[in-house]
Amino acid sequence: MDYCCVLVMVIMTLFASCFGVGLSKTNEIYVKNFISWDDMKVDGHKIRLNTSTVYHNQSRVIVVDKNGGGDSITVQEAVNMVPEYNKQRVKIYILPGIYREKVVVPRFKPYISFVGNEGQMANTIISWHDKASDRNSNGGSLGTYRSASVTVGSDYFCATDITFENTVIGAPGEPGRQAVALRIYGDKAMFYKVKIVGGQDTLLDETGSHYFYHSVIQGSVDFISGKSRSLYQECLIQSTAKKIGAIAAHHRDLPDDNTGFSFVSCIITGSGKVYLGRAWGNYSRTIYSNCYFDNVIIPAGWSDWNDPLRHKIRGIPELGNRI
Template sequence: MYAIRHVIVVDTNGGGNFSTVQGAIDMVPEHNTQRVKIYILPGTIREKIYIPITKPYISFIGQMNHTSRTILTWHDLASDKNQYGIALETYNSASVTIESDYFCATRITFENSAVPVRRGQGNQVVALRIAGDKAMFYKARFLGKQDTLLDESGTHFFYKCFIQGRVDFVFGRARSLYKECHLNSIAKRSGAIAAHHRDSPDDLSNVFIHFPVGKQG
């Protein structure tokens, strides 16, 4: 029914080609040169997801009007330990990591559901880390607390997305365009929305156009 290398369906109820997103990613050939569309049916998918640099041209596609019900979520804190007893740090706390180029996502919710339990260091909970180049996100949602969206490197386009956090919830070194994105603060008092890293005053930063800012909490 589906061309497995070009169209893949993920259904947690077992009705698709795979029940996990990572399983679908693993089927994409290394150094792929054609667009692979991974359709993700509504549901809460609890897994840590990784797309390596060797797998470009992957799309995550959710169903129309079901963005809030199509959730990719995990629960790592930066202070959590890996299998060797070493803290994950911010970089590795991401629920979803994209290192490949030409990634696309539409109508998908990316979430880190971890709840910070201590003051000070180690409270970062990244929902998405994007480190490839030329990615596009359309009507996607990014939910977290501190450091929700790590726009690490490259140039990307975020259009009509919803990004939520308490402090520094858009950060990194990338030079991306955010157009008509809703930035929602859940800080109890106050907190910076964006924290762009620059190595010199001449470095370019992200650009936000027509972005409403809201507050809950």
């Protein structure tokens, strides 16, 4: 079995362990240490956040309605309602609309779901417009990481039927135009039927183990970047580059770091000409397996970021792809 097959199998095995079933009991509170399909659904019988009795297989719901018909008119206000060090799933049910705000889910608020109406991904949007060169409250540059429209630092986060958007538009590679739509550094997160839209550095898949399934990711330069161990399965990856861009920029500090991006059965399409990836650091690792590439891919495939040594030691194989 060749290196590509082994690596794909290893990544798939790791994800099985990350999202596998586990149930623990702490002070009579059941903690689900996994993400289930039910965690991304809200049925007609909603258990409100302030309900006193919630059984171990139930979840509390906070309704966000920008028109005032829910528990909150903003997504951030709903996040603020979740207790710190929460031990049960809380679903933030976001009704259709454009929520123009910057949202932070802190590390100490795990087990949160963002749930939109089924089939309403394009109509349920969290949107902001920060970029790296913008100024912070101290007068310094905001930086790429803090440009994110939505930042998720908590574990066991999941989202479905939501669009995460950064509206900054700039020329590919233009200094200070890095503008993140979604930054995720919590562990064991899942994104199902979401859309992540931006230009440069759209998705900052920073650290942790993450699963993106049946989702859409748009951008122009390094629009999927980070140090995480992530699986992108049956996703639509869309380049919006005018001329030249790049899809993935994975970074590893050491050759034995157990991280990498794996794209499995994805469709790669869009505009301009793009590299499949750029080697961000000496040990970048990205896999494309059984993906469809249209004519946007630059024939060379990969960029070594102007460092020939990276070309020799990177791990960015392709397996069973088609054009």
